[in-house]
Amino acid sequence: MVHADGCCGTGIPNGGGGGTGGTSSGGTGGTSSGGTLKFGYPFGDKSTSPAGGSPWRMFQVLGHYWEDWKGVHLAQDIGGGAAFSPVYAVADGLVRVSTTNTSSYKNVVLLEHDMGDGTKICSFYAHLDSRTVQTGQTVTRGQQIATLMDQGTNTHLHYFFARPALCDRIANLNGAGACGYDGATSNPGVLHSDLSTEPPTYTAVGTDQWGCSAAGYEFISPSQFIDQHHF
Ligand SMILES: [Zn+2]
Numbered sequence: 001m002v003h004a005d006g007c008c009g010t011g012i013p014n015g016g017g018g019g020t021g022g023t024s025s026g027g028t029g030g031t032s033s034g035g036t037l038k039f040g041y042p043f044g045d046k047s048t049s050p051a052g053g054s055p056w057r058m059f060q061v062l063g064h065y066w067e068d069w070k071g072v073h074l075a076q077d078i079g080g081g082a083a084f085s086p087v088y089a090v091a092d093g094l095v096r097v098s099t100t101n102t103s104s105y106k107n108v109v110l111l112e113h114d115m116g117d118g119t120k121i122c123s124f125y126a127h128l129d130s131r132t133v134q135t136g137q138t139v140t141r142g143q144q145i146a147t148l149m150d151q152g153t154n155t156h157l158h159y160f161f162a163r164p165a166l167c168d169r170i171a172n173l174n175g176a177g178a179c180g181y182d183g184a185t186s187n188p189g190v191l192h193s194d195l196s197t198e199p200p201t202y203t204a205v206g207t208d209q210w211g212c213s214a215a216g217y218e219f220i221s222p223s224q225f226i227d228q229h230h231f
Contacts, residue, residue, distance in 0.1 A: 040124065059156045070183070072204070075134040076222055079155050084148060093112050096167065101176070106129065121167075130147055179212035
């Protein structure tokens, strides 16, 4: 039952600084982009399933308010498969961050993708057992970047897409600042694992119960973005 997605373990600066200062720049709204770069899923790259193909499935969507964590989920969780499964790059890109993390994320990877029209989008991956890429290297779509950590029956990948403002923030904090939840005080009504109720983007508010704040930063549904740019 435990689902601790805290981003900021003890000693990790979260950069929240009171929860202001976030900006959303470079975006055009929603998950649209004029770029031609093509994307696949982090599991079963050939699949068009939102969760990456059987046996993977949606555990929790972006924007879901979870009472236990008193905040809105700032990513998608996809699970149902085996621990230590390979995790693949969703598109060609640059590894902005590949590092350990003292929170339940264990290891995180942040990739930056050039859309080909002058804009960039980033993909963030957490709950990783091991990493197979290093900061600064390039990757191609479908290349293995990590393995999934063992969380028992709750084994899942926590991932989201980010525009440059949030991407740069996470890179500048060496992988921190990608809070698992926010400090929302109201429930926006998104159902736990129902993609049909998921917003394309969600802007974080407040500070989560682990002291992490991503207030003002926009988190993008990875599966909705992938579906719109699938190869
Ligand atoms: Zn999560």
